Amino acid sequence: MMSSIVPPEGGLYDSGIERDFRQDQLRAMQYGPSSGEVEGHGDGLVTLTFNRSASDAGTGPVVIPAVPTHVLSVEVLRVPGENGRLCDAISAEWKVESGLPVTDIILLPYNAPEGLHEISHKYAEGACCLNGEVSFDQVPRGMYDVRVYNRSNLQKPLATNKEPICVGPVAVLSTSIQDGNALRISVSTKVPGGSQMAELQVKPRDWIGLFLADEKDNTVLYDRNAYKYCSELTDSSLELRLPFCSGRFQVRYIDNESPYGVCSGVSEVIDYVPLDKMEALSYDPTLGKLRVRWSCFSREPSSWFWIGLFSEAKNKEKAVRETWNWCSKGQVASNKGSGLLDLQLPKKLKETVCSSRSWSYQDLELRFFVSSSELLFTCPLPSAPQEPSASSIQISPR
Numbered sequence: 249m250m251s252s253i254v255p256p257e258g259g260l261y262d263s264g265i266e267r268d269f270r271q272d273q274l275r276a277m278q279y280g281p282s283s284g285e286v287e288g289h290g291d292g293l294v295t296l297t298f299n300r301s302a303s304d305a306g307t308g309p310v311v312i313p314a315v316p317t318h319v320l321s322v323e324v325l326r327v328p329g330e331n332g333r334l335c336d337a338i339s340a341e342w343k344v345e346s347g348l349p350v351t352d353i354i355l356l357p358y359n360a361p362e363g364l365h366e367i368s369h370k371y372a373e374g375a376c377c378l379n380g381e382v383s384f385d386q387v388p389r390g391m392y393d394v395r396v397y398n399r400s401n402l403q404k405p406l407a408t409n410k411e412p413i414c415v416g417p418v419a420v421l422s423t424s425i426q427d428g429n430a431l432r433i434s435v436s437t438k439v440p441g442g443s444q445m446a447e448l449q450v451k452p453r454d455w456i457g458l459f460l461a462d463e464k465d466n467t468v469l470y471d472r473n474a475y476k477y478c479s480e481l482t483d484s485s486l487e488l489r490l491p492f493c494s495g496r497f498q499v500r501y502i503d504n505e506s507p508y509g510v511c512s513g514v515s516e517v518i519d520y521v522p523l524d525k526m527e528a529l530s531y532d533p534t535l536g537k538l539r540v541r542w543s544c545f546s547r548e549p550s551s552w553f554w555i556g557l558f559s560e561a562k563n564k565e566k567a568v569r570e571t572w573n574w575c576s577k578g579q580v581a582s583n584k585g586s587g588l589l590d591l592q593l594p595k596k597l598k599e600t601v602c603s604s605r606s607w608s609y610q611d612l613e614l615r616f617f618v619s620s621s622e623l624l625f626t627c628p629l630p631s632a633p634q635e636p637s638a639s640s641i642q643i644s645p646r
Contacts (some may be wrong), residue, residue, distance in 0.1 A: 389416030419513025
């Protein structure tokens with residue numbers, strides 16, 4: 249592979265001085281150029297400046313940018329361990345076609361930040377580090393990265409694996425949002441890289457946690473309580489609560505016996521938007537009661553939640569609160585973020601609504617508050633009240 253050559257200003261090189269510049273690049277990276285300078289940028293880019301000999305046509309230095317090309321291949325192998333039993337090993341082989349030579353090879357948890365939770369650190373042998381191979385032996389179950397570096401910059405790898413390196417059967421996690429912010433997580437297993445199914449050794453102290461999708465550190469939960477031990481699995485599933493805010497989240501399985509920071513399974517990214525809504529379910533004209541169903545998952549549950557019915561709602565400044573009640577006075581679901589509430593209409597409004605058979609006659613609107621004065625969202629009433637129905641949705645009381 250020939251690296252690209254940028255001629256100096258003034259035209260192309262004379263045919264008499266054309267040469268295999270890649271060989272000059274490699275020589276300069278290993279031993280330094282015979283005549284000239286080499287500038288390393290720490291990210292695999294090298295700029296070489298060669299002075300032409302007196303016999304070369306033209307004047308001025310020759311500048312050759314080396315486009316980095318590092319090929320890394322990894323493989324999980326079953327090899328004999330110290331006790332004679334087979335164990336898992338990761339073999340990593342690299343080849344430098346152009347760019348800085350490889351000096352350091354590091355095994356880390358999958359997607360881990362640079363330099364954090366290093367599991368094993370090996371060094372390339374010999375002065376010429378343009379190709380080589382190392383093996384990481386007795387690797388526990390989990391998902392890993394192998395990254396190769398030049399010692400000039402151990403914060404930016406020259407190359408790494410494109411997909412996670414899976415050792416042993418890893419957990420396959422599927423998620424679904426149930427009621428409100430309840431996240432149902434199901435656990436199954438597979439053998440990475442093959443179709444054969446294997447049974448995951450689920451241990452009681454293994455745990456499943458909720459993380460921000462962009463969080464690379466498997467030790468930093470979204471919230472310190474956002475996890476459950478696998479001892480709580482029922483029919484290979486359990487529930488976690490999503491937070492009271494929008495965001496991109498991910499569920500990860502952590503093997504209690506794996507190295508620190510290593511996960512043994514990740515879910516797809518969950519794009520979550522909390523559901524806040526309210527609707528009038530039914531109206532009892534005899535009792536003058538309006539039944540409202542509400543859900544609020546963008547805020548922590550609070551005893552300060554209340555719902556009010558306002559008339560003249562289109563005029564925000566002159567809106568009149570006709571009636572109201574604390575959400576806690578009605579039926580509240582076990583998740584504490586939803587429920588049913590009955591609002592008692594005042595006599596005058598009750599008679600007006602019943603005679604007109606239209607809520608819009610009074611320009612009525614339901615409003616949901618999370619404090620004495622903080623309005624969160626609203627819901628206009630339908631054009632006609634509905635009679636109570638036996639099929640109304642039931643919510644378990646507290």
